[in-house]
Structure formats: structure tokens, C-alpha cells
Amino acid sequence: MSLDLSNYDDTYTEELECQRSRLSRYLWHITQLTIRSFPVIPGKLYPKILKLFRTKVGKNVIIRPNVNILYPFNLEVGDNSRIEAECFLGCCAPVKIGRNVSIAPRTMIMNCTHRPFDPKFTAMADPTTIEDGVWVGCHCTILGGVTIHQGAVVAAGSVVNKDVPPFTLVAGVPAKPIKRFDPRKKEIIDLHVAV
Ligand SMILES: CC(C)(COP(=O)(O)OP(=O)(O)OC[C@H]1O[C@@H](n2cnc3c(N)ncnc32)[C@H](O)[C@@H]1OP(=O)(O)O)[C@@H](O)C(=O)NCCC(=O)NCCS
Numbered sequence: 001m002s003l004d005l006s007n008y009d010d011t012y013t014e015e016l017e018c019q020r021s022r023l024s025r026y027l028w029h030i031t032q033l034t035i036r037s038f039p040v041i042p043g044k045l046y047p048k049i050l051k052l053f054r055t056k057v058g059k060n061v062i063i064r065p066n067v068n069i070l071y072p073f074n075l076e077v078g079d080n081s082r083i084e085a086e087c088f089l090g091c092c093a094p095v096k097i098g099r100n101v102s103i104a105p106r107t108m109i110m111n112c113t114h115r116p117f118d119p120k121f122t123a124m125a126d127p128t129t130i131e132d133g134v135w136v137g138c139h140c141t142i143l144g145g146v147t148i149h150q151g152a153v154v155a156a157g158s159v160v161n162k163d164v165p166p167f168t169l170v171a172g173v174p175a176k177p178i179k180r181f182d183p184r185k186k187e188i189i190d191l192h193v194a195v
Contacts, residue, residue: 002119003119003121004119004120005121008120008121024053027053028053028072031049031053032068032069036065036066036068038065039064039066040065043062043063043065043082044060044062046063046064046065046067047061047062047063047077050063050069050072050075053072054072054073055069055072055075055076055077056076056077057076057077058077058078058079058080058081058099059079060080061077061079061080061081061082062081062082062083063077063082063083064083064084064085064086064087066085066086067083067084067085067086067087067089068086068087068088068089069089069091070089070090070091070092071090071091071092072091074091074092074093074095075089075091075094075095075097076094076095076096076097077097077101078098078099078100078101078132079099079100080099080100081097081098081099081100081101081102081103082101082102082103083097083103084102084103084104084105084107084138085105085106086105086106087103087105087106087107087108087109088108088109088110089108089109090108090109090110090111090112092111092112092123092125092144093111093112093125093126093144094127094128095109095111095127095128095129095130096127096128096129096130097130098129098130098131098132098133098134098150099132099133100133101130101132101133101134101135101136102134102135102136103130103136104135104136104137104138104139104140105138105139106138107137107138107139107140107141108140108141108142109128109142110141110142110143110144111125111126111128111144111145112124112125112144113126113143113144125144126144126145127144128142128143128146128147129147129148130147131148131149131150131151131152131166132151133150133151134148134149134150134153134154135152135153135154136148136153136154137153137154137155137156138156139156139157140157140158140159140175141158141159141160142154142160143159143160143161146160146161146162146163146164147163148160148163148164149163149164149165149166149167149168150167151166151167151181151183152164152165152167152168152169152170153168153169153170154169154170154171154175155169155171155172155175155178157173158170158171158172158173158174158175159172159173159174159175160174160175161175162174162175165177165180167180167181167182168180168181168191177191177192178190178192179191179192
């Protein structure tokens with residue numbers, strides 16, 4: 001049987017919806033629409049507003065005003081991290097971004113999904129973690145249940161559907177290890193086979 005969306009309830013999971021009242025969600029949507037309509041708002045102001053909606057934000061964080069965030073109370077961003085223009089953070093389950101993380105423009109964190117071929121299209125969500133010192137290139141997609149470990153790099157346009165080991169450069173769809181940095185020896189090891 002294929003999808004039947006005639007009675008689809010797009011409120012993600014009941015558990016998620018219970019965490020915040022309908023009123024606070026409407027308030028967030030209105031606030032976010034206002035922020036996104038003023039792209040001149042400094043990147044340091046958005047984190048301050050997010051704190052009012054229970055986002056855990058560290059010091060010196062920059063989030064560009066046109067970053068779209070679903071469920072801000074599920075987001076945590078550590079000191080000195082930067083989320084650049086037009087990223088989409090669909091925080092249906094917790095999204096934990098560590099310290100000194102750089103997320104380049106148009107990257108999407110999407111940790112909600114559905115079981116393939118489930119006619120009810122039931123929504124499920126798993127946490128996403130990006131550890132300290134990670135650089136995520138532009139136009140990447142990072143899925144739920146994934147941890148990008150400390151010091152890793154995600155090349156532009158990659159889809160990350162599995163954990164990324166520390167100090168590893170991954171690239172492609174799905175993202176695969178290309179290089180590894182040994183922080184002790186300070187040397188880069190090439191892992192990829194050129195095609
Ligand atoms: C990953 C990156 C930094 C290059 O790193 P590098 O160490 O110089 O990598 P190399 O150029 O030596 O490439 C190594 C291999 O990875 C491949 N590769 C590099 N970037 C890739 C990408 N984005 N997607 C797929 N493969 C990629 C290369 O083609 C090469 O494989 P090949 O020899 O088979 O062709 C760069 O490609 C990139 O993605 N930069 C991000 C740009 C960006 O988002 N900027 C926003 C500013 S914050």
C-alpha cells in the first residue's frame with residue numbers, strides 16, 4: 001500500500017509536541033519570521049533571542065539571521081561556533097553543536113525521518129551531535145542518529161548518514177573518509193582511492 005496522507009498529523013511525535021505549548025511555538029514562528037525578514041540583524045543578536053526560547057547558547061556564538069530553526073528548545077550551540085547563512089536546523093530531536101564549530105551556508109541538519117513504505121508516514125527523530133572543532137562545508141545534509149566527532153571536516157555537498165571519526169575529512173553522498181589528520185604527529189594520511 002502506498003502513502004495515504006488524508007489523515008496525516010504533521011505534529012512530529014507526541015512526545016516532542018508535549019515539550020512546548022502551542023502558544024510558545026506560534027510565538028517562535030512569529031519571532032523567527034521577523035528576524036529572517038531583517039537580514040541586517042547582527043549574527044550575535046539571534047543567539048540572544050534564541051536563549052529566550054530555551055536554546056542553550058555559549059559565548060561568542062554567531063548565527064546568521066536567515067538561519068531557519070525548528071524547535072529551538074532542542075538546540076545547543078557551544079562557545080565560538082558559527083552557523084552561516086541559510087542553514088536549516090530541523091531540531092526534531094536534540095541537536096548538540098560543540099565549541100568552535102563552523103557550519104557553512106545552506107547546510108541542513110534534518111533529524112526527523114519516516115520509515116520507508118509506512119503508509120501512515122509516522123515521524124521519528126534521533127539526536128544529532130557535532131563535536132568541538134568540526135568544520136561542515138556548504139550545502140551538506142546531516143541526518144539524525146549521527147555524531148561528527150571532534151576535529152572532523154565535512155566536504156561541501158556531502159550527505160552524512162553515519163558517524164564521522166575524529167579528525168577525518170569525509171566527502172560525497174553518502175559521505176566517506178577521504179583523509180585523516182593525526183593530531184600527535186601533525187600529519188595528514190590520504191585514505192581515498194582516486195578514480
Ligand atoms: C574538502 C575540501 C576542503 C578540499 O580538501 P583537500 O584536502 O584539499 O582535498 P583534495 O582537493 O585533495 O581532494 C581529495 C579528494 O576528495 C575529493 N573531494 C574534495 N572535495 C570534495 C567534495 N566536496 N565532494 C566530493 N569529493 C570531494 C577530491 O575530488 C579528491 O578526490 P580525487 O582525487 O578522486 O578527485 C574542499 O573540497 C571543500 O569541500 N571545501 C568546502 C568549501 C566550503 O564549503 N566553503 C564554505 C566556507 S566556510
